[in-house]
Amino acid sequence: MHSSSTTGTRLGLNSFFHSRPFKIIVLTSALIIPFHSINASKTTQYSRVIHDNKLTVVSVTGTSTVFKNADFQHGFGYDLVRNYAQSLNVKLEFKTVSDNAAALKMVSQGKANFAMTTASLQQIEARHLSAFSATCGDFNSLQKNGLNTDLNWVFKKADDPLASTASGFICQSKQNGAIEQLASFYSRNTVKPEEWNTIQRDLKSRMPLYKASFKQNAQRYDIDWHLLAAIGYQESYLKPNSVSPTGVRGLMMLTNNTAQAMGVSNRSDPVQSIQGGAKYYDQMLSKYQYIPYPDRNWYALVAYNMGPNAVDNVQKRLKAQGKNPNQWINLYDYLNRNQSKNARFKQAVHYVTRIRAYLEHIKTSPKLVEI
CATH class of the missing domain: 1.10.530.10 (Lysozyme)
Known part of the structure; x- marks a missing residue:
């Protein structure tokens, strides 16, 4: 999959979909393609997630990703991932690791469907992975609330329907104001x-x-x-x-x-x-x-x-x-x-x-x- 200079970089709306040979395009920000409309003859991450009724995501704990509270978790990134799992009508298995390198490794090894990280583009490229902004480019909502604008969702393959539905969900969340609302609630500026x-x-x-x-x-x-x-x-x-x-x-x-x-x-x-x-x-x-x-x-x-x-x-x-x-x-x-x-x-x-x-x-x- 590491076939061009854009592979593995944080891709904007246009560059993400033009630089990847998507078989299933879900670019309209208000659309998530339902499972029955996807050709499932080829085994994909998406088809496995739907079949197993489980989405496995890995992340590092942090102010922009997830906080652990006893038996439950919360955070800007976590809530966004949880909402995506709900849109797929599957259970979320959310794992935390010590650092971004460990999170990327799990994606490379197929132990997680995707990672939510603030890893550098160099780290992502080194593992031949693909990433896009976890806010569909809504960096202002993160920046003004003191959250990390480098938050990405990282996938093993960009042409897997799971990546395209995830990108569509993120852009839908930007369009309907969900990203701005979540960023406001989890603002690091609540206390001066x-x-x-x-x-x-x-x-x-x-x-x-x-x-x-x-x-x-x-x-x-x-x-x-x-x-x-x-x-x-x-x-x-x-x-x-x-x-x-x-x-x-x-x-x-x-x-x-x-x-x-x-x-x-x-x-x-x-x-x-x-x-x-x-x-x-x-x-x-x-x-x-x-x-x-x-x-x-x-x-x-x-x-x-x-x-x-x-x-x-x-x-x-x-x-x-x-x-x-x-x-x-x-x-x-x-x-x-x-x-x-x-x-x-x-x-x-x-x-x-x-x-x-x-x-x-x-x-x-x-x-x-x-x-």
């Missing part, structure tokens, strides 16, 4: 750089006091303790005596009614507050158990913040608009676009994006994890 020193200082001094309670209650409800800690920091900066103008109080900032329902008699008691917050968050997760992770976490967080009834109302509006109400990208986009009209929506967007940022920070900071 100058804020991190204060955040790190707060967490380092206060986390040791409450880590045991976070871990104990997280284990009880099968929740990642880092996430509970991130919720606590967003709610009160881990200050148990916090009180809001509306009367919510405590480390997890529970309303009086919620506290009573969760069995909390003293909202200012940090142990009780964490226990009540964990129980309430678990209830929100249960409410959205029909939504797969990681989306379920984001739905539960928004419900924790502005109430499940408010989330239900937004879901009804999305359904009325002909959009999937159970897909996070749609809920987030609705909240984000209507911030100026509804202060609760603005608060919810601020809430969930900052908790995501705190979660990733706590999870990837050795000093905090080891406390």
Whole structure:
């Protein structure tokens, strides 16, 4: 396959399809060719994926690709890959490796259908592989949100229908705004750089006091303790005596009614507050158990913040608009676009994006994890 100077480079829309002898062309950005329309007489990666009902993708963990949270994963790149697997109606087997070289090797050896990497073009060419931008050239959406513009999807053969359907899906995602929305949610600019020193200082001094309670209650409800800690920091900066103008109080900032329902008699008691917050968050997760992770976490967080009834109302509006109400990208986009009209929506967007940022920070900071 390494037959020209363009082989293995990150290919733009035109150069990708003109430099490769595609038997099946899926270039229109709004089109994904269904399996029944593809000649499956020749065994291809695409036909194997459909037959096995499994898409295997490999990546390196990172701010633009994927974060690991307990038993589930999230991230800009991961969400994009997951959405592609859903468009094929197959299961996603997502693997992570230590570096880009290992990811490319798995593709070369046929151990992964494709890789999501930020590998250099030289690395990709060296293995006679083919790649295209994971954003269909929408580098601006990544750049303005602090994400890596060198993110590529790398395939063993460019003329395999799997590569063409993937490219078509990516360009469709660019056209319908999905890439821009995902990049906005996973923005690295959610928390300003100058804020991190204060955040790190707060967490380092206060986390040791409450880590045991976070871990104990997280284990009880099968929740990642880092996430509970991130919720606590967003709610009160881990200050148990916090009180809001509306009367919510405590480390997890529970309303009086919620506290009573969760069995909390003293909202200012940090142990009780964490226990009540964990129980309430678990209830929100249960409410959205029909939504797969990681989306379920984001739905539960928004419900924790502005109430499940408010989330239900937004879901009804999305359904009325002909959009999937159970897909996070749609809920987030609705909240984000209507911030100026509804202060609760603005608060919810601020809430969930900052908790995501705190979660990733706590999870990837050795000093905090080891406390």
